[in-house]
Amino acid sequence: xxxxxxxxxxxxxxxxxxxxxxxxxxxxxxxxxxxxxxxxxxxxxxxxxxxxxxxxxxxxxxxxxxxxxxxxxxxxxxxxxxxxxxxxxxxxxxxxxxxxxxxxxxxxxxxxxxxxxxxxxxxxxxxxxxxxxxxxxxxxxxxxxxxxxxxxxxxxxxxxxxxxxxxxxxxxxxxxxxxxxxxxxxxxxxxxxxxxxxxxxxxxxxxxxxxxxxxxxxxxxxxxxxxxxxxxxxxxxxxxxxxxxxxxxxxxxxxxxxxxxxxxxxxxxxxxxxxxxxxxxxxxxxxxxxxxxxxxxxxxxxxxxxxxxxxxxxxxxxxxxxxxxxxxx
Numbered sequence: 001x002x003x004x005x006x007x008x009x010x011x012x013x014x015x016x017x018x019x020x021x022x023x024x025x026x027x028x029x030x031x032x033x034x035x036x037x038x039x040x041x042x043x044x045x046x047x048x049x050x051x052x053x054x055x056x057x058x059x060x061x062x063x064x065x066x067x068x069x070x071x072x073x074x075x076x077x078x079x080x081x082x083x084x085x086x087x088x089x090x091x092x093x094x095x096x097x098x099x100x101x102x103x104x105x106x107x108x109x110x111x112x113x114x115x116x117x118x119x120x121x122x123x124x125x126x127x128x129x130x131x132x133x134x135x136x137x138x139x140x141x142x143x144x145x146x147x148x149x150x151x152x153x154x155x156x157x158x159x160x161x162x163x164x165x166x167x168x169x170x171x172x173x174x175x176x177x178x179x180x181x182x183x184x185x186x187x188x189x190x191x192x193x194x195x196x197x198x199x200x201x202x203x204x205x206x207x208x209x210x211x212x213x214x215x216x217x218x219x220x221x222x223x224x225x226x227x228x229x230x231x232x233x234x235x236x237x238x239x240x241x242x243x244x245x246x247x248x249x250x251x252x253x254x255x256x257x258x259x260x261x262x263x264x265x266x267x268x269x270x271x272x273x274x275x276x277x278x279x280x281x282x283x284x285x286x287x288x289x290x291x292x293x294x295x296x297x298x299x300x301x302x303x304x305x306x307x308x309x310x311x312x313x314x315x316x317x318x319x320x321x322x323x324x325x326x327x328x329x
Contacts, residue, residue, distance in 0.1 A: 001302065002276040005327040006136075006286070008221075008233065011270040013131045013261045016118060017246065020125040021109050022046045029126045031119060035111035037244045037257060041126050042109035049087050049102030049172060051194050052214060054078060057098045065093045068103075075100060086172055086194050112146055112244045113257035131261045132246075135233065135254040138294075139203060140219035141211050142249040145196050149256075151177045151241035171195050175217070175245060177237055180228045182218060187211050197247050199237075199254065201229030202294065217247045219254060222286070223294040230296035230328070231312045232284065270329070277327035279307055289324040296328060 021027070025044025035041065059065075059076040069075055069085040076083050089102040115130030150171075175197035178186055182200040187210045190198055197217035202225050211218035221229055246255040262270075277283060283299045287309065297311040297318075307325055308317040 001279045001322065003279055003285070003323065003325055003327050004275060005277045005329060007270065008136055008230070008328050009236065009270065010134045010136070011132075011262045011267055012134065013267055014129055015132050015255075016127055016129055017113055017115075017132075017255075017257075018125050018127050019109055019112060021123070022107060024123045025107075025109075027109075027120060027123060027126060029117045029120050031117050033117050034115075035117060035128060036114055036259075037110065037112050039111040040108050041111050041117075044107050044109075045104050046107040047089075047102050047104045049089065049194065051086055051100040052191060053083055053098040053100060055097035057083060059091070063091070065091055065098075067091055069100070083192075110244070112246070114259045115257075131258050133236075133256045133258055135221065135236075135256070137219040137221060137252045137254060138223040139208065140247075140249050140252050141208065141217055143197075143215065143217040143247065144249055145175070145217050145247045146244065147173055147175050147196055149175045149177065149199075149237075149241060149243050149245045151237050152179055153238070175199065175247065177234075181226050182207050182211075182220065184210050187214065187216065187218065190214075190216055201234075202227035217249060219247065219249075219252075222296060225294055227294040228296075228312055230284075277329075279325075279327075284328040285309060285320075286326045286328050287318075287320050287324065288326065289320060292318060 021042050021044045023044050023046055025042055027042040029041040056078050057076045060074050068090055071085055071087050073085045074082050075085055075091060087102045089100055092099045092101055113128055113130040115128045118129045119127040172194040173196050176195055177199040180201040182198055182203040184207045187207050191214040199219045201222045203220040208218060221233055240256055248255060279302050281299055285299055287295050295311050297309040299307055300310045300317045301308045306319040306321050309320055310317050
């Protein structure tokens with residue numbers, strides 16, 4: 001008995017990543033030179049920190065649009081909640097409300113990958129050939145971003161907000177894996193903290209739409225609903241916490257640089273090895289029927305009346321009818 005297969009994690013060599021200055025500056029890269037993630041390859045002046053606040057802000061008495069605030073100063077209130085400056089900067093008024101913008105300072109362009117410089121465009125960008133692991137996302141916003149990935153240890157949904165609040169001092173501009181599920185409260189808090197990207201096992205549609213509004217990258221590994229992150233994907237993410245990663249929303253992938261090229265056979269088997277897999281014990285699968293739609297588990301046995309699957313969060317095997325199942329790799 002065979003089922004279709006989805007490649008969740010793929011490995012590739014000779015992938016080109018373009019590193020671009022946000023505005024014209026100076027590049028320090030030579031074609032053929034080797035680089036590592038924290039190699040400095042360019043510099044410019046830029047204001048790259050901003051905090052959208054909205055139109056209901058009541059500015060602190062004695063302060064105005066254009067006022068300079070230091071980190072920790074109270075900018076004003078939205079309702080009863082204080083808005084605190086997450087960095088030194090200025091308050092600006094925009095068509096849909098207010099934005100707190102970080103003061104201009106040096107921006108160093110980092111390579112972000114292990115690889116070799118393939119091309120340099122004067123004062124603009126550097127093209128680097130490298131090797132990567134891609135995690136394919138079931139759902140995401142169409143935003144591209146590169147930054148440091150922080151992985152929380154799969155807290156329960158009740159504790160996800162607590163983790164975000166404890167991490168608030170160091171969260172600006174980061175990409176954070178928050179746990180099994182992203183709610184609208186998590187997205188709102190992420191916007192307040194200046195977090196650039198959120199990852200989780202699943203998301204509800206309201207949270208996805210809110211992330212689009214705040215222009216935050218949001219990616220769900222398993223899909224819509226309340227679905228746990230597949231354990232093998234979480235274990236991989238947990239091993240690369242603090243790694244510089246690339247979010248490509250248009251392609252639906254989380255791209256992770258690695259230091260060494262892969263063997264040819266490893267690339268081939270991870271990217272294409274047929275469109276079907278035989279159902280057998282130990283095969284990773286995703287369920288496509290209620291009440292566990294979207295959940296990922298491992299086949300424990302294949303019987304005439306269906307396939308029995310062990311889920312990460314469920315103690316006893318559950319029965320799944322054919323063809324409501326996909327193989328995962």
